[in-house]
Amino acid sequence: MGGCPDRLEAAQPAPEARGVAVVTNPERWLRVVRDAADAPPLDPPADPPQSAEEDMPDSREIAVRDPAELAPLEPTRVWSPRHTIDVVVAPISRQVDVIRHEHGGVLRISAKATKASAKYGVLGLSRAAGGWWRWVTAADHEASMATKPELVEAVRARRRKVSLWTLGTGVVGDGVLWFFMDWPWWGGPAILLAVTATAGGAAEVIIRRRQAVQDITEEGARDIGRHPSGKAIRQIFVGAKIARRVEQVKVIAPGVVRDGDAWTVEVELPDSVTYSEVAKKRAKLAAASGRGIARMYVDPVPDHEGRCRLWSPDRDPLSELKVDCELKGRTTAVNVWTERVPLGRTVRGLPMGFHMAGRSWLVGGEPEAGKSVACNILLCFAALDPYVQLWLVDGKGVDLLDYEDLAHRAVLRPDPEGAYDLVCEVIEVMEERGAQLKARRVKKLTRELAEDLGWSMLLFHIDELAFFTTHEEWGKKITGKLRDLVSRGRFVGIYNSYATQRPSSKVVDTDLRDLLSIRFALRCLTPASSDMILGDGWSSRGYNAQLIDASQRGSGLLWAEGTMPVTGRTGFLDDPDVTRLARTAYKLRKAAGTLPVTDTHPGRLLLTACVAACGDAEKIWTADLLPRLAHDPAWTHLADDPLELARLLRPYGIAPKGQDIDGNNRNGYRRSWFVEALDGLIRR
Numbered sequence: 105m106g107g108c109p110d111r112l113e114a115a116q117p118a119p120e121a122r123g124v125a126v127v128t129n130p131e132r133w134l135r136v137v138r139d140a141a142d143a144p145p146l147d148p149p150a151d152p153p154q155s156a157e158e159d160m161p162d163s164r165e166i167a168v169r170d171p172a173e174l175a176p177l178e179p180t181r182v183w184s185p186r187h188t189i190d191v192v193v194a195p196i197s198r199q200v201d202v203i204r205h206e207h208g209g210v211l212r213i214s215a216k217a218t219k220a221s222a223k224y225g226v227l228g229l230s231r232a233a234g235g236w237w238r239w240v241t242a243a244d245h246e247a248s249m250a251t252k253p254e255l256v257e258a259v260r261a262r263r264r265k266v267s268l269w270t271l272g273t274g275v276v277g278d279g280v281l282w283f284f285m286d287w288p289w290w291g292g293p294a295i296l297l298a299v300t301a302t303a304g305g306a307a308e309v310i311i312r313r314r315q316a317v318q319d320i321t322e323e324g325a326r327d328i329g330r331h332p333s334g335k336a337i338r339q340i341f342v343g344a345k346i347a348r349r350v351e352q353v354k355v356i357a358p359g360v361v362r363d364g365d366a367w368t369v370e371v372e373l374p375d376s377v378t379y380s381e382v383a384k385k386r387a388k389l390a391a392a393s394g395r396g397i398a399r400m401y402v403d404p405v406p407d408h409e410g411r412c413r414l415w416s417p418d419r420d421p422l423s424e425l426k427v428d429c430e431l432k433g434r435t436t437a438v439n440v441w442t443e444r445v446p447l448g449r450t451v452r453g454l455p456m457g458f459h460m461a462g463r464s465w466l467v468g469g470e471p472e473a474g475k476s477v478a479c480n481i482l483l484c485f486a487a488l489d490p491y492v493q494l495w496l497v498d499g500k501g502v503d504l505l506d507y508e509d510l511a512h513r514a515v516l517r518p519d520p521e522g523a524y525d526l527v528c529e530v531i532e533v534m535e536e537r538g539a540q541l542k543a544r545r546v547k548k549l550t551r552e553l554a555e556d557l558g559w560s561m562l563l564f565h566i567d568e569l570a571f572f573t574t575h576e577e578w579g580k581k582i583t584g585k586l587r588d589l590v591s592r593g594r595f596v597g598i599y600n601s602y603a604t605q606r607p608s609s610k611v612v613d614t615d616l617r618d619l620l621s622i623r624f625a626l627r628c629l630t631p632a633s634s635d636m637i638l639g640d641g642w643s644s645r646g647y648n649a650q651l652i653d654a655s656q657r658g659s660g661l662l663w664a665e666g667t668m669p670v671t672g673r674t675g676f677l678d679d680p681d682v683t684r685l686a687r688t689a690y691k692l693r694k695a696a697g698t699l700p701v702t703d704t705h706p707g708r709l710l711l712t713a714c715v716a717a718c719g720d721a722e723k724i725w726t727a728d729l730l731p732r733l734a735h736d737p738a739w740t741h742l743a744d745d746p747l748e749l750a751r752l753l754r755p756y757g758i759a760p761k762g763q764d765i766d767g768n769n770r771n772g773y774r775r776s777w778f779v780e781a782l783d784g785l786i787r788r
């Protein structure tokens with residue numbers, strides 16, 4: 105004998121096998137096909153079949169033959185071109201002796217079969233009982249319990265009645281058979297039990313096989329697809345362990361709908377589960393639906409904490425290599441009062457941006473997350489408006505070099521003291537502007553008012569904030585001043601922008617952070633860092649910049665005051681783009697006459713010379729001023745030309761007027777006019 109098969113159905117002998125034992129019905133019959141190579145071969149039949157396949161007796165074929173054809177325990181020879189085999193068919197009780205002798209393994213198989221039958225019988229019974237209980241309690245209608253309880257109750261009552269009637273009929277039938285036909289009283293229940301156990305057991309086997317096939321052949325949970333059913337949605341909530349049963353989750357009408365290249369659905373959560381809890385399990389929901397986290401978004405439903413909205417795009421929208429920046433190639437002036445900063449695109453393909461007027465922003469993230477690109481978008485946007493002043497501080501000293509010629513003030517070196525002085529200077533401007541507004545009894549700055557007052561909007565940007573705020577000597581002083589600047593600056597047209605690589609409470613004081621109304625969290629190393637930028641608690645609600653794919657540089661969460669954070673990716677600007685935009689900004693500013701006043705600015709040189717020529721005197725006649733100016737080689741040409749001096753001073757609002765000195769009235773100027781004009785020019 106070549107060996108016994110391990111499984112009851114494995115009846116086909118392998119070509120090289122010398123024989124096989126086949127158990128077809130372990131309850132009653134056991135058939136053994138064994139090799140009988142040592143037995144004398146039979147004479148071939150008169151008309152032997154042409155092919156071996158045609159003739160070779162299939163063990164199944166043998167198994168289906170009527171056992172009565174074969175005498176119990178009498179080996180029957182079957183001719184085959186390749187083998188001569190004996191077939192033994194016997195009732196199991198007698199077979200056991202034979203088998204024990206030659207085929208001990210088969211005994212094991214019978215024992216296994218009996219055990220399996222018992223196991224599947226019990227499982228089948230419990231499955232059938234469970235199914236009946238779910239049916240009678242109308243578990244399939246539980247989803248409607250909240251909306252139509254009376255309908256569910258009616259179904260339950262009807263099913264209870266059907267169950268009782270079935271049971272009653274069975275009992276009566278059994279009684280009749282017992283009474284009239286000598287039927288044993290337990291016959292009915294036994295048949296019911298056997299049928300139920302067999303049917304349930306068979307179902308159990310089929311379910312397990314299907315499961316086994318899935319386990320083996322599938323690579324894991326399959327993608328939920330482009331238009332999943334409501335049931336599939338409910339199942340992912342069970343898979344993510346948010347609900348225990350699908351019935352606990354309700355899909356709200358109109359169900360799953362397509363939304364561009366995505367599907368979306370509103371779901372009512374199981375009792376006592378809140379949106380915030382689900383948001384934390386976003387990754388689990390993604391896993392249960394066979395998708396990556398970048399393709400599963402959980403949004404709140406306004407005014408209902410017990411519901412959430414899933415939004416799942418067909419592909420990761422942030423995986424695009426680059427998002428084009430709207431500013432790229434722009435040659436016309438920007439108006440920061442009316443236009444939004446075009447930061448990039450949200451995952452839903454919508455423009456991502458914000459209004460700069462009245463806002464201050466913080467951008468943070470791990471090294472190489474894309475902070476410089478994000479800041480460049482804001483800085484280029486501001487630079488392209490000729491009427492916005494740029495005041496810049498950069499700890500690295502190289503990132504902002506493109507803006508050097510455009511910046512009204514800049515500390516582009518790792519100089520905390522210089523940065524502190526600049527913060528103090530901008531606070532002075534803030535105080536002055538505040539005083540002017542107070543004098544006009546105005547509370548809020550508008551575009552018209554700013555134009556009327558001749559104020560430029562001022563963007564105060566610090567790159568590498570950590571370098572300055574963590575400095576041993578200057579850090580605390582700078583942080584204190586920044587808090588003041590951020591809280592009051594926006595009322596007088598001064599807006600702040602800070603970028604930092606290490607978002608922690610040491611770097612960004614939480615009081616300062618809370619005053620910044622726009623926050624952009626690029627990829628962070630920890631949820632705590634993400635919270636440090638967006639604000640406490642956002643990561644636990646699912647808005648966590650740590651979850652951003654490391655390869656998706658420039659992707660982040662943008663939070664603007666009063667809204668939920670949105671995920672998106674910044675438009676891409678490379679270094680040549682920034683240089684080009686800075687050149688355009690320079691031209692626009694030159695045309696508008698708003699380039700910063702440098703030490704070599706002609707107006708600044710003339711006014712400084714005039715102040716010096718006045719000395720300590722407040723009033724000076726033109727006739728005295730001209731020769732004094734002419735001492736400076738730069739102004740000798742003015743010596744005899746009062747009209748030319750008047751022409752040069754006109755752009756600064758200065759015109760000669762009669763000046764009374766010691767009772768003599770002649771044309772002249774006042775020192776205070778020059779000082780004020782110089783101040784205005786520097787601060788412009």
Ligand SMILES: Nc1ncnc2c1ncn2[C@@H]1O[C@H](COP(=O)(O)OP(=O)(O)OP(=O)(O)O)[C@@H](O)[C@H]1O
Pocket residue numbers: 425426427469470471472473474475476477478605657658659673674675676
């Ligand atoms: N929106 C974007 N799309 C594609 N690539 C981007 C985007 N933003 C940034 N990158 C790429 O990511 C890399 C890092 O960008 P960036 O220099 O802005 O990071 P950073 O956070 O400023 O880095 P560091 O902290 O080291 O200064 C660069 O190679 C840049 O090209």
